[in-house]
Amino acid sequence: MNVKRIGIDLAKQVFQVHGVDSHEQPVLKKKLKRVQMLAFFRDLPSCLIGLEACSSAHYWGRELEKLGHTVKLIAPQFVKPYVKANKNDANDAEAICEAVSRPTMRFVAIKTVAQQDLQATHRIRSQLVSQRTEKANQIRGLLAEYGIVVGQRLETLRKALPGLLEDGDNHLTSHFRSLLNGLKDDLIGLDERVKDLDKRIQRQADTDPGAKRLQQIPGIGPITATALVSGVGDGKQFKRGRDMAAWLGLTPGQHSSGGKERLLGISKRGDAYLRTLLIHGARAVLKVAGQKDDPRSRWLQTLSERRNKNIAAVALANKNARIAWALLSKNIDYQPDRDRPAGESAWA
Incomplete structure (x- = not known):
């Protein structure tokens, strides 16, 4: 099959493929299941493949490059102007195939596995920090309903919690003390997870030349x-x-x-x-x-x-x-x- 350029609309299980020849005429319009992807492109002569940058695009980019193809990732906002008529998988694949041919198109660099590992560490840490902030705000809000106001800094809350749990004169019920103790344990658990990820990031920072x-x-x-x-x-x-x-x-x-x-x-x-x-x-x-x-x-x-x-x-x-x-x-x-x-x- 004489295919010069291919656009792939990625999904979870079913992928739409659109290919053109050297005369820019469509020669390939096909749906592929996930298990068929690598086998299909392994038998295809090397060509330029365009993918819309999404959560799985870097993985497929690396796998297709291993098969000898040239892969380019395009940000979704740069693909949208090339979509003709209504939006569907076939039109999206055709738009990607058209967009990847533009000489002034901006492409997204394909990430290595090491980059994705490091990025995953940062994303998980960022979410844990957000969860810790939410937990601290929840504790402050609940305490305020009992007439106890704690300073905004996280360290201030950490220092105040043990004393509040032990203080018998602050009018907190035994039921709420039990709930508050559970929230304190949650906060400590989040602190420990963030510290563990901080150590991982520090080790990477000490070893990576860049x-x-x-x-x-x-x-x-x-x-x-x-x-x-x-x-x-x-x-x-x-x-x-x-x-x-x-x-x-x-x-x-x-x-x-x-x-x-x-x-x-x-x-x-x-x-x-x-x-x-x-x-x-x-x-x-x-x-x-x-x-x-x-x-x-x-x-x-x-x-x-x-x-x-x-x-x-x-x-x-x-x-x-x-x-x-x-x-x-x-x-x-x-x-x-x-x-x-x-x-x-x-x-x-």
Whole structure:
């Protein structure tokens, strides 16, 4: 079969395949069950295959590449404009096949198994932290109904719980004390799981070359460094640092027309988790910038005075993202003497 390019609409059990030949004429329209996928493509001559980036796309991308095919992943929002008529599996596969042929199309890098392992660690940790926060808020809310108010910090709640359980004069019933003790055990269990994942992330940060280089940047610690490695790999899917910063949603949105340039706030596109980590790290650097006299700290102080601290933190997060791209894509160490104010970055 003379197939030049294929688009696959992925699913759980049934996959729709659409292929065209060298004359761009459809020559393959087929449904495949999950168990038939690898056998079918093993017998097919090597060709370009387009997949819509989804939860299983990286797995199928790796498996199809092992069979000698060239695989490209496309973000769903870039496929949608090519869907003709009503939405169904066949039209989606045809749209993917068309989209992957576009010379200016932006593709998603296929993650390795190691990247997915690390990303899974971060996702589980993030969910556990959210559950811990919910648990702490539930405890505070229930205590407030009994007239007991505990400070907002998690550490304050941890220290207060044993005393509240032992205090016989706080008018808590034995039934509620039993419930509160169970909530305390839940909180301790979540703490232990988060600590265990923190140790795993720290070990990865100490052994991965890319993560070790990223930690040289002020504002990037083990969690942010490993999250970046799991999210962008070597960063070579981006042509320059600004592209990676834009992918993270750290560059201005734009709404321009008729020759009138109108820039908005940051676009907030891409991975919200990575963007949040970079901004929190930038806030930590900004907090101590007043105690230092290096060029970066002076620039941060000037910017926060001229605009505000939030803008300064986002600007530094943008700058750190560009530097991170340079360290990952070029395999170089961080060089503070080349660090310049935003807009004059030697890394972009």
